[in-house]
Amino acid sequence: MVLHWFRRDLRVADNTALSEAARRAEVVVPVFILEDALRTGPDVGAARLAFLLRSVRDLRDDLGRRGYPLIIRAGKSELELPKLAAELGAEAVFCNQRYEPYSQARDARVFNALNTAGIGFEVFKDAVVWEEREILTQAGNPYTVFTPYSKAWKARPVPPPYATLPPTTRKYPVVASAPLPLDPAELGHPLTQTVPATGSAGAGKLLDDFLAGPVFAYAEGRDFPAQRGTSRLSPHFRCGTIGIRTVLARLELARKQAGTDPGRRKGCEIFLTELIWREFYQQVLSNFPHVMKGCFRPEYDALGWSENRAHFEAWCAGQTGYPIVDAAMRCLNATGEMHNRLRMITAMFLTKDLLISWQWGERYFMQKLVDGDLGANNGGWQWSAGTGTDAAPYFRIFNPVSQGQKFDPVGDFVRQWVPELAGVDSGVIHEPWTAGIFGGGARYPRPIVDHGEQRLKCLAMFKAVRGVGG
DNA sequence: TGAAATGTTGGGGCG
């Protein structure tokens, strides 16, 4: 008998460890552990927690339909797993690898506890196609620039999906199972945001919809937040409610469907590139764990960031006076989702207009994002701030007005999230101050900073550090 | 996966 320990792999299809357990053991017993870290960990977000809990419920239903009762336990994994394995007489615990340093520390404790009890522990690669030591430069070092990394990634064969867990009719021993909270408030995190459809069913619907059309227009469509041009799969990748190999296999079918049309092929290609970004930042985190605590380039730890709380709070609340920034932040606060173009714009604004450290923004995003993933979030923030691997050069500073005009040309996205500007003409919606749209009866704030001035201050701030560091 | 400043060119208005 093998226990399959579900963590961020909440699905029965294309699950490496689960399919291996089914292949190698007579009996597979699935278990999920409600750890304290779900409640007390750093930057717990209620929306993300709700998404996870609901996806565990969906998984329990999926498993139940196949004849497997999901056992839920609460407590420390290093205590609960040996205890459950002993109760059931299991020989081993299987699970899929996680890449956050704190998860790996926990897994080391689990290994020791199981080992002491004479129970096996096997960890499988599942969430990524290639792990941190599998794609290296000729010199044997990790890549720190995306383009050559993606080239090396694409040069390799893509593995097919793993078999779905086969149904069973076996009678399982009845053991205690803890109740599954579905409302994160039960864990001390009241939900204030909406939560997208969860579980493998939710993921499958998104994938079907995306591959039926938007993927073919992705080359342009992905940049317009008012359109549904992106896959929205990120929270599912984070919880493992869909498998990467499944997505890649389906994408390959779409590519064939795209035929010879260069635009449609390009869309498929760019979507693949986005999936590779996810693995790129995952391997950066694994190979350079110091990025969790500071800049990838340590010389930038000396940057003299502002600590203006009022500015930070205005940014968080979507009250900066720059419509595209405010719309994006209000969307995040309400839904836990934010389009990637808007993540770049809001991150650039925090770091290069408000001159506030990317680390403040990184933390806030983790509190609010339904898809918040340590590697991808950290990588994205350091890219925007110009402190990371393959980062935007420090002098590449987005203009929040022209970015709005370029990527929300009619202002539909702004109008959706900034009702104060609902009646403003498209021509000035990204710079309403030029039309006197503030003060008096209007509620929309004036810009809290001047972009032109702040841009120069930002350049000076970076220059000061570069001057010293060389 | 920029934007601003600066430089160059060429057409058209005008004296």
Next chain:
DNA sequence: ACGCCCCAACATTTC
């Protein structure tokens, strides 16, 4: 017809 200026429209450089 010619030189001069203005200013788009690009192109290049700089941050």
